[in-house]
Amino acid sequence: MTDRAPTREVVHGDGIAWLQAAQLGPEVALVTSLPDHSELEGPFAAWRTWFVDTAALCCAAIAPTAVAIFYQSDVKHDGRWIDKAHLVHQGADRSDAACVFHRIVCRKPAGTLGFGRPLYSHLLGFSRALRLPSGFGAPDVLPELGVMTWSRAMGTAACALVCRYLLEATACRTIVDPFCGVGTMLAVANAHGLDAIGVERSAKRARKAAALQLP
Numbered sequence: 213m214t215d216r217a218p219t220r221e222v223v224h225g226d227g228i229a230w231l232q233a234a235q236l237g238p239e240v241a242l243v244t245s246l247p248d249h250s251e252l253e254g255p256f257a258a259w260r261t262w263f264v265d266t267a268a269l270c271c272a273a274i275a276p277t278a279v280a281i282f283y284q285s286d287v288k289h290d291g292r293w294i295d296k297a298h299l300v301h302q303g304a305d306r307s308d309a310a311c312v313f314h315r316i317v318c319r320k321p322a323g324t325l326g327f328g329r330p331l332y333s334h335l336l337g338f339s340r341a342l343r344l345p346s347g348f349g350a351p352d353v354l355p356e357l358g359v360m361t362w363s364r365a366m367g368t369a370a371c372a373l374v375c376r377y378l379l380e381a382t383a384c385r386t387i388v389d390p391f392c393g394v395g396t397m398l399a400v401a402n403a404h405g406l407d408a409i410g411v412e413r414s415a416k417r418a419r420k421a422a423a424l425q426l427p
């Protein structure tokens with residue numbers, strides 16, 4: 213950790229193009245929540261392909277010893293569950309990245325009856341060279357997701373869990389979120405002393421992301 217205040221940079225633009233051009237060092241982790249089908253135009257099958265391709269790009273864009281972490285909530289489509297953890301794993305496999313971080317985040321207390329969206333989210337981290345530290349214990353289930361700054365936000369408690377993991381188990385001290393929304397992950401990263409870079413294609417959300425402060 214340094215004595216200076218952590219930095220935040222938000223780019224209004226395309227996260228894919230930004231990742232394709234980026235040269236990320238071993239100090240940079242990628243933490244994001246990839247957009248759902250409902251946020252993008254086009255048929256469902258095209259979104260599915262895009263999702264897997266983008267997960268692969270995220271895992272390939274970071275340095276070998278860094279980690280790419282995904283916060284994803286499953287959805288129902290056409291009477292089927294779409295397991296986004298499965299899709300993220302497919303992308304990671306394509307980039308030869310292994311799973312080194314896996315948590316379940318409760319969106320509601322365990323045992324709550326659910327009808328619509330699932331009551332849990334996946335937090336999955338992948339790396340091409342980093343491996344699980346021996347003797348590193350951690351709870352696998354986060355009982356509360358914390359504050360949601362908007363309907364598609366990452367919960368603040370989940371973001372804080374990610375920051376603690378990066379500080380304790382990796383050399384990553386900067387977080388990049390290429391689909392940063394209103395900047396929840398960026399604000400929580402800064403609160404933990406980590407530098408943050410976000411990319412967001414909505415100008416309004418990019419402005420919010422640059423300014424977001426969490427209590």
Ligand SMILES: C[S@@+](CC[C@H](N)C(=O)[O-])C[C@H]1O[C@@H](n2cnc3c(N)ncnc32)[C@H](O)[C@@H]1O
Nearest residue numbers: 226227245365366391392393394395396412413
């Ligand atoms: C699931 S939300 C992320 C929410 C964010 N984690 C938060 O807490 O606010 C996905 C975001 O990706 C943005 N997005 C979609 N396609 C994008 C692209 N190609 N480049 C950058 N942002 C994009 C959407 O506008 C949306 O804000």
